[in-house]
Amino acid sequence: MTDVKEPTRHHHGNLKQALLDYAMQAAGEGELESLSLRKASRDLGVSPGAAYRHFADRDSLMRTVAQNGFDMLAERFEGALPFNSDASDEDDARRRFVGLASAYVTFSQEHPSLWRLMFGPYGLSPRSATARPSTYDWLGKSLHELAKFGVIHTPDAPAQFFAWTAIHGLSDLMHSPAVSDRNTSSIVHSHCCFILDAMPPTG
């Protein structure tokens, strides 16, 4: 007489998804690094060995969580700069670029633990999102918009990579408490100006 769940399969429910959800929540609470399969299984009311039906080992779960993180990030990007839309004018292009950077920084601040995992020991990269387009593609789109309105020169690979590192570095340094707590959005804005100044339209 266990209660009925819609996509429930077999025995105990959708354990794989439950484990993932559990891990994602742990990530949200900054307890990712100390996440234990045993405690997870315990909290999910399941035996320790059960998890191994769905994940080869702990690292496998962590990798999946990291992938999930990149997909979450992609969602944020889509929110800030819908991929099937275009900037209407120069100001809009700037706004969208700042919005993108802001999404990146905000994400790293809201999910520091997940962030560390994503760029941590598994050698993953922004390109490893399963979602299409991948996180890296948005930046390129935004830069092309800016170039279209003459804000910057047409972004080649080095320029795009440079912009990426600048935003990534900002996020990485701001997600630690070591940085002064000036208004985040003003910092991001200032950084975006620097970035754009670095690739002037004259080429």
Place this chain on the structure above:
Amino acid sequence: MTDVKEPTRHHHGNLKQALLDYAMQAAGEGELESLSLRKASRDLGVSPGAAYRHFADRDSLMRTVAQNGFDMLAERFEGALPFNSDASDEDDARRRFVGLASAYVTFSQEHPSLWRLMFGPYGLSPRSATARPSTYDWLGKSLHELAKFGVIHTPDAPAQFFAWTAIHGLSDLMHSPAVSDRNTSSIVHSHCCFILDAMPPTG
């Protein structure tokens, strides 16, 4: 009839330093995250509990290692840009700046595991080096040299922070295998140009 070591104290030797050395070597071999106090003690021929005379817990050792990392980084900076020296002309100032960035990137590539620890879960920052000047100070010095020769405008705090994030982001993304293996030094050089272009002398 135990053999005599110079700075040996007491009983078994200088265990605290031995543990640190062991951990630093593990860092060099990329096995930092899985470093175990037990294995360390075992390899050092000492009982598991002994380590706790010198480090409150595992994290305490890790924190010390991270500090050590920042000090190592400071040494590299000192090598690339001796703090008690000055750029002789514009080209020299540029060279020194690139050298600094290069040191940063190279360090992150040669010690990825240590790198992750340093900027990892302990919320440390470049300023937390015990060595004086701290790692953050070198960048300021270099930027001031550049300003002195008219390459960039006088660096205010936002500009200095921007330069830091750009270099840090580059290091962080390049220490993972995800990035194309173009010639590192050419990438660094290209990045430095971008950074300097972002803060033009006219203000």
Place this chain on the structure above:
DNA sequence: CCGCAATGTAAACAATGATTACACTCGAGA
């Protein structure tokens, strides 16, 4: 209705972080 594959259980092994009560050892002071 039966049987098989997917799924979960129970028990066990090896390893780890950490604590505690105890023992040794070296050196400073009587």
Place this chain on the structure above:
DNA sequence: TCTCGAGTGTAATCATTGTTTACATTGCGG
């Protein structure tokens, strides 16, 4: 020189974890 105590290491122990194995259950497809 002798003693005594702080500093240091030991042994034993506890709680916890990752992981594997042999076994049970369940539920769907034939």
